[in-house]
Amino acid sequence: MMMSSADIFISTAQKFLCCGNKKKRLPRSQCLDIAAQILAVDLGLKPALLYDSNAACAEQLQQYVTSLKEAGLLSTSLQIFSIDGNTLVVNSELMKSQLAELLQKKSFIIVDVCPLREQPNISGLECRTEDMVKDILEFLCKMDTHSVCVVGEELYGQWNLCTLFGILLGYPASYWFDQTQGFENCLNMTPLMVNKVWVCWQTSDKRHYSCIYSFSVPEMLWSDMYSHIEQWTEALKEKFGKQSVLTELSFLKETVILPYVTL
Template structure:
């Protein structure tokens, strides 16, 4: 189904404006948000972290419901609020994703504690395993709840490492980890980071629009240890992509950056 750009733009402008002046999202961002949510609907990623502007979780919920109501989504998606952040979640895919992580223990954590000379790979520790179990139970307890925003209170997620959690929920092949009880800093300053991106195209009206579907990084020094997991993740995404016909031209890019300060 080819959809006009005006439909995506008007829907975003109706539901996702913020501030007294109702500042609107740029046109390209309106299209990107729609394509990202369609990708969640298609099962190409378990969740989207909404960070295009300061729209509330309730506004995002109304926007997602509108896309479903006009037939642009095939399944109902959940909108989840975690510590002030809003995620759009394919609950069925998310449960399968978390169950697979717990069964395989295939989660790659990158320890970036500030006292380390350089980052290193670490196994899933008990606190991370417990966090994954808790968030899985949360999704199972809230199964089929689509009519409202689902919120996690501080009593549940107050001690979680949200950097690690969001990496897991967004389907990244590796997540950064640090001991937040000791420090919120990290050892990534001036460390070469390989930024990996996955791109897709969509036919919107008469134009083909390119959207970044995934963007994540890992320290270049860990390439020899982590590349096999990146390659496996890439092949799984290619396989999922081949099973749908809505988005086209899956491609990957890689760039190395060095930053004086890295916020996680």
């Protein structure tokens, strides 16, 4: 009996992504969620996935995506990108295209959340952000496609990683704070508009729903950022319509107030 594509995703995750107690396999639901996230990157719905499903290392992720590509389940040669202990699965061609477009259009929205501010504010850090995007784009163009690509501290030590990850993950806006002054921010007890994007992956026996985007913006800045986020939403809808693997695209918003916000 032939295995379904979902079964292959599950068995591949359980083979390569288990850590610690090797006898304890990843649960089926977790394997399916990882698969849906990987498919979203492969299909070009998002440029990268920040892998935090378990403690699997970058080399394990490399084995996982390579095996899926060899099995014919991925159309793109996804790359593994490691920065300061964080592992990303990257659609490098899409990423390079989006970063180049950001530089061309200078369409950065950076929200300054330094703790000394009374409230968050749209930042004027375009030049600093542009330099960082140029650096990461240059690095991506030089990456070895057959191995894990590790960014050295000589590069990432100059970057604001909070801002960088927002850009790499394809969010329409990113946070910034002065990390030379610490890692606090002014978002505590500030109403935040949390935006989530959900999709459905129809496996052979059930529908599996997965959140492929989750980002927040301060509610007080929502009207200033609305048109930009709407453009991002329409672009995502257009990409979604060009594929048929994932279905039921939906956008959810809710306002939350948290006593402490970690970025």
